[in-house]
Amino acid sequence: MPAVVAAAVVAAVVLPSGAAQAAPAGGRDQVRVPARYAQQRLDWQSCGGGSSLECAMMTVPRDWHHPDAGPDITVAVSRHRASDPALRRGVLMMAAGGPGASGLNRPEGFAKDEPAVGAAYDVVSFDQRGVGRSTHPVCQTDDELREFFAHDFRDRSPAAVQGVLDRSRELVRNCEARSGGLLPYLTTEQTVRDMDLFRSLLGAPKISYYGPSYATMVGAYYATLYPQRVERAVLDSNVGWSGSWEAFEKGQPKSFQRRFEQDFLPWLAQHDDVYHYGRTVAEVRARWEERRRALAEHPVTAGSAVIGPNQLDNGTIQALYNAAQGFPALASALVALEHGDDAGASGKALVGKVFGSYVSPEFLAEFFSVTCNDTAWNHDIGYWKRRSARDTAALPLLGARELAFSSVCAYWPTDAAPKVKVTGAGLPTTLMLNSTHDPATYYEAAVEDHRALRGSRLVTVTGGGDHGQYRNGNACVDGIVNTYLLTGEAPAHDTACAAGPLPVPAGAAAK
Known part of the structure; x- marks a missing residue:
C-alpha cells in the first residue's frame, strides 16, 4: 500500500492540554482538530442494563480530512475506572473485531477477568463509527x-x-x-483518528492498547499515525494489515x-x-x-x-x-x-x-x-x-x-481513502499473538505483519487453532501479556506457548 496521503489542514486553533492532534506519519501527515471537537466534554452516564461501565457520546467529523464538509457523526464510548487508584498507571484502550463487532461493553468483562490489569488501568472502549450505538450505515x-x-x-x-x-x-x-453518504468515511484510518480524539478527551498523553482480530489493524494503524501516543500495545490474532484486505x-x-x-x-x-x-x-x-x-x-x-x-x-x-x-x-x-x-x-x-x-x-x-x-480491490x-x-x-x-x-x-464505489503503511517506526516494543491454525487470522499473515512491524515480538501458540489467544485459558499467553501490560517487560525474542488440549466431550471414553 502507498504511504498515508497528506491530509488537508484545517485552520489552526488553540488546543487544550492533551488535545487531539495527529502525529506526523513519515513527516508528511498533519491534521489539526477544530475546537468544537477538541473542547467538547464527555457526559459520562451509566451504560444501563446493570452494567458497571460509564458511557458517553463523542461528536466527531464525518470526514477528518474535511471536517466542515458534511454533518457530524457520533461515536459511543465507554470506560471502567481503575479499581485501585493508588495503582493506576494510565489508560488501556480496547477495540473490537469484525469489522462490525461492538466494543462498547468489553471493558467490563476485561476488568473482571484480569483484575490486576483492571486495577492498574482505566479500561476504555468504543463502538467504532458504523457500529452499534455509533452512527452506522444501513444496507x-x-x-x-x-x-x-x-x-x-x-x-x-x-x-x-x-x-x-x-x-x-x-x-x-x-x-x-x-446510508446518507456515510459509506466513504467508514474506514480504519478514520476510526483511529476518532480514537485519538477519545484519548485527548480522557486527558491521557499516551495510551496502552489491546485489540483482537480486526482490532489488530486498528491498533497497527493507530500506532503508525500516532507512535508517540502509544505506551504499550498487544495485537492478538492478526489480520493481514501489512497488505490489502x-x-x-x-x-x-x-x-x-x-x-x-x-x-x-x-x-x-x-x-x-x-x-x-x-x-x-x-x-x-x-x-x-x-x-x-x-x-x-x-x-x-x-x-x-x-x-x-x-x-x-x-x-x-x-x-x-x-x-x-x-x-x-x-x-x-x-x-x-x-x-x-x-x-x-x-x-x-x-x-x-x-x-x-x-x-x-x-x-x-x-x-x-x-x-x-x-484498500484497493x-x-x-x-x-x-x-x-x-x-x-x-x-x-x-x-x-x-x-x-x-x-x-x-x-x-463497491471506489474512493480515494488515505492508506496506511505500517512500519513500526518510533514505537516501543509491540506484542503480537497468533495460533498456528487460526482459521480467520491465519498464521502466515501474522508472520508477514510481524516482519512489517519493526521491533515487535511474536508469541506463537503452537498446536492449536483458536482465534483470540489472550484470556482464552492459556496461562503461558496470559502471563506474558499481563507482565507486559503491568511492567512493560516483553520477551527478549519471539517466543512460543503450547496450546491447551482439545475439549473432551461429556461421556467420552478414556483414551
Missing part, C-alpha cells in the same frame, strides 16, 4: 440478509452464479441509497479448510464413541458432505430458521473459531440434524442455535464498508468468477462464498 433488512445467504454458494450453474452477483450488486446499491481474504479459504480438515474432523472421528459420526476422517467428511447434499434438496426448519447448505457451512465456520466452545456444540448439532424430527425439542433448539444464525445486517454493513473502502468480475470456481472446488468450506463476498467489493 439490508433481515429478509434481504436471509436472501443473500439462501440458495447454495457451491452451485456453479450460470443461473446460480448470476444470482449471487445480482444479490451482491443489490446489496451495494442499497448501502449507497440508505483483498490479499488477506484470498488466504482465508485455505486456512478455514485447514482448520476443518486437520483439527475438527479428526477430533470428531476420535470421539465416535460419543457422536457416532464416523471412526475415520474420511468417514466423518463423507457424512458431513452427505448431510450438506441432503439439505440442498430438503432444507430443515428449526424454529424460525431454515437450514440449508449455506447455513450448514455458516455454523461449521463459526464453530472453528474456538475448539472448547465450538467443537462439541457443532458435533451435537450435526447429530441432531441426523435425527431430524426425532431430535426432540432440545436437539432442534441446538440446530437452530448453531446453524440458524450467522451475522446481522448491521454487522455485514460495517464489514463491507471497511473491507471494501480500506480488483473490480474485474470475470476474475472473481474464475478464482471462486477454483476455490469452490478445492477449498469449499469458505471458498464457496468467495464470489458473494468479493463481488460486493468489486461492485
Whole structure:
C-alpha cells in the first residue's frame, strides 16, 4: 500500500492540554482538530442494563480530512475506572473485531477477568463509527440478509452464479441509497483518528492498547499515525494489515479448510464413541458432505430458521473459531440434524442455535464498508468468477462464498481513502499473538505483519487453532501479556506457548 496521503489542514486553533492532534506519519501527515471537537466534554452516564461501565457520546467529523464538509457523526464510548487508584498507571484502550463487532461493553468483562490489569488501568472502549450505538450505515433488512445467504454458494450453474452477483450488486446499491453518504468515511484510518480524539478527551498523553482480530489493524494503524501516543500495545490474532484486505481474504479459504480438515474432523472421528459420526476422517467428511447434499434438496426448519447448505457451512465456520466452545456444540448439532424430527425439542433448539444464525445486517454493513473502502480491490468480475470456481472446488468450506463476498467489493464505489503503511517506526516494543491454525487470522499473515512491524515480538501458540489467544485459558499467553501490560517487560525474542488440549466431550471414553 502507498504511504498515508497528506491530509488537508484545517485552520489552526488553540488546543487544550492533551488535545487531539495527529502525529506526523513519515513527516508528511498533519491534521489539526477544530475546537468544537477538541473542547467538547464527555457526559459520562451509566451504560444501563446493570452494567458497571460509564458511557458517553463523542461528536466527531464525518470526514477528518474535511471536517466542515458534511454533518457530524457520533461515536459511543465507554470506560471502567481503575479499581485501585493508588495503582493506576494510565489508560488501556480496547477495540473490537469484525469489522462490525461492538466494543462498547468489553471493558467490563476485561476488568473482571484480569483484575490486576483492571486495577492498574482505566479500561476504555468504543463502538467504532458504523457500529452499534455509533452512527452506522444501513444496507439490508433481515429478509434481504436471509436472501443473500439462501440458495447454495457451491452451485456453479450460470443461473446460480448470476444470482449471487445480482444479490451482491443489490446489496451495494442499497448501502449507497440508505446510508446518507456515510459509506466513504467508514474506514480504519478514520476510526483511529476518532480514537485519538477519545484519548485527548480522557486527558491521557499516551495510551496502552489491546485489540483482537480486526482490532489488530486498528491498533497497527493507530500506532503508525500516532507512535508517540502509544505506551504499550498487544495485537492478538492478526489480520493481514501489512497488505490489502483483498490479499488477506484470498488466504482465508485455505486456512478455514485447514482448520476443518486437520483439527475438527479428526477430533470428531476420535470421539465416535460419543457422536457416532464416523471412526475415520474420511468417514466423518463423507457424512458431513452427505448431510450438506441432503439439505440442498430438503432444507430443515428449526424454529424460525431454515437450514440449508449455506447455513450448514455458516455454523461449521463459526464453530472453528474456538475448539472448547465450538467443537462439541457443532458435533451435537450435526447429530441432531441426523435425527431430524426425532431430535426432540432440545436437539432442534441446538440446530437452530448453531446453524440458524450467522451475522446481522448491521454487522455485514460495517464489514463491507471497511473491507471494501480500506484498500484497493480488483473490480474485474470475470476474475472473481474464475478464482471462486477454483476455490469452490478445492477449498469449499469458505471458498464457496468467495464470489458473494468479493463481488460486493468489486461492485463497491471506489474512493480515494488515505492508506496506511505500517512500519513500526518510533514505537516501543509491540506484542503480537497468533495460533498456528487460526482459521480467520491465519498464521502466515501474522508472520508477514510481524516482519512489517519493526521491533515487535511474536508469541506463537503452537498446536492449536483458536482465534483470540489472550484470556482464552492459556496461562503461558496470559502471563506474558499481563507482565507486559503491568511492567512493560516483553520477551527478549519471539517466543512460543503450547496450546491447551482439545475439549473432551461429556461421556467420552478414556483414551
